[in-house]
Amino acid sequence: MINYLDSMVKNPKVFFDYDISKECSMGVGGRVSAFISADNFRELSEVYLLAAKNKTRFIIMGAGTNIVFNGGFLDMIVVKLGKGFSGIGIREAEIEAGAGLSLQKFVVEAARNGFDLSTLAGIPGTLGGAVCGNSGDICRSVVSIDCMTEKGGREAVELSREDFGYRHLNINGIKAILSIRFRAPKGDRDVLFNKVRDRIKQKKAAQPTQEKSAGCFFKNPYGHSAGELIQACGFKGFKYGEAGVSKKHANFIINLGRATAEDIYVLSRIIYDKVYSHYNIKLENEVRMIGF
Ligand SMILES: Cc1cc2nc3c(=O)[nH]c(=O)nc-3n(C[C@H](O)[C@H](O)[C@H](O)COP(=O)(O)OP(=O)(O)OC[C@H]3O[C@@H](n4cnc5c(N)ncnc54)[C@H](O)[C@@H]3O)c2cc1C
Numbered sequence: 274m275i276n277y278l279d280s281m282v283k284n285p286k287v288f289f290d291y292d293i294s295k296e297c298s299m300g301v302g303g304r305v306s307a308f309i310s311a312d313n314f315r316e317l318s319e320v321y322l323l324a325a326k327n328k329t330r331f332i333i334m335g336a337g338t339n340i341v342f343n344g345g346f347l348d349m350i351v352v353k354l355g356k357g358f359s360g361i362g363i364r365e366a367e368i369e370a371g372a373g374l375s376l377q378k379f380v381v382e383a384a385r386n387g388f389d390l391s392t393l394a395g396i397p398g399t400l401g402g403a404v405c406g407n408s409g410d411i412c413r414s415v416v417s418i419d420c421m422t423e424k425g426g427r428e429a430v431e432l433s434r435e436d437f438g439y440r441h442l443n444i445n446g447i448k449a450i451l452s453i454r455f456r457a458p459k460g461d462r463d464v465l466f467n468k469v470r471d472r473i474k475q476k477k478a479a480q481p482t483q484e485k486s487a488g489c490f491f492k493n494p495y496g497h498s499a500g501e502l503i504q505a506c507g508f509k510g511f512k513y514g515e516a517g518v519s520k521k522h523a524n525f526i527i528n529l530g531r532a533t534a535e536d537i538y539v540l541s542r543i544i545y546d547k548v549y550s551h552y553n554i555k556l557e558n559e560v561r562m563i564g565f
Pocket residue numbers: 298332333334335336337338339340354372373395396397398399400401402403404405406407408409410448449450451480481482486487488489561
């Protein structure tokens with residue numbers, strides 16, 4: 274196993290041979306070599322550099338709401354940003370917040386201080402995950418990020434919208450986003466709270482928010498809605514093993530109870546094949562599939 278982490282075993286935030294399904298909203302996945310919660314930059318870079326030196330795969334995760342790990346054993350270290358990365362600082366024209374902060378807490382705190390980030394309301398996960406996947410087009414408000422580089426150092430990077438694509442951030446050499454600086458239009462607090470509430474209501478009406486999922490499974494192909502294509506192929510309510518296609522929104526694959534990562538994966542391939550054969554369109558995963 275990964276003996277080089279032995280010196281950190283005293284640390285209660287290091288767990289070996291860890292069941293990663295507990296950390297993912299889909300509730301599936303197997304075991305990973307180690308799962309670590311890092312509370313400060315020193316801990317994070319120490320683990321990263323040890324992993325790099327020993328050629329062990331290192332992955333950073335947020336709240337696990339857009340990620341599915343293979344159901345077998347994965348020799349990798351998964352690091353989650355702990356409480357030390359969830360601070361928030363409000364200035365006159367800008368907000369700076371830790372990448373581990375919940376996106377929903379951030380949206381509410383922003384509204385309380387008169388910043389309109391209501392388009393992000395109702396999206397689960399952390400700020401780091403949202404910036405990494407450009408969730409809800411968060412790129413419209415991001416000014417810069419503080420990050421850990423490939424060499425384990427710390428660097429601030431100014432960002433513009435061009436640095437983001439559809440559900441991704443196009444910057445090479447970044448191993449972890451640590452904090453983010455935002456700018457957003459200002460408005461009246463009560464108006465903003467109403468906008469946030471409306472947005473959450475809309476999401477609840479359109480998405481199976483009470484089910485175990487990882488959000489929209491596939492990206493929308495250019496000029497199409499993935500959900501509409503999947504629905505048109507008759508998949509709403511379709512099941513494979515304990516994985517199913519939501520009856521509410523066809524682009525949501527849900528864990529019906531005891532789904533395995535393989536159930537989710539196979540169902541996604543069945544959908545992919547049928548959409549391809551009917552429409553000649555290759556769906557691309559929006560959910561990050563690790564170890565498949
Ligand atoms: C019910 C439901 C509804 C959803 N609705 C939406 C929606 O409307 N719009 C939308 O865009 N998404 C939606 N999602 C998907 C998901 O919530 C977002 O993609 C979210 O931003 C992911 O954040 P996370 O912290 O959970 O990231 P994770 O799932 O933990 O990770 C996702 C990716 O980000 C990387 N990552 C995470 N944190 C960091 C970091 N600090 N530094 C570097 N990389 C990092 C991980 O390595 C991984 O590749 C929904 C999900 C669910 C379950």
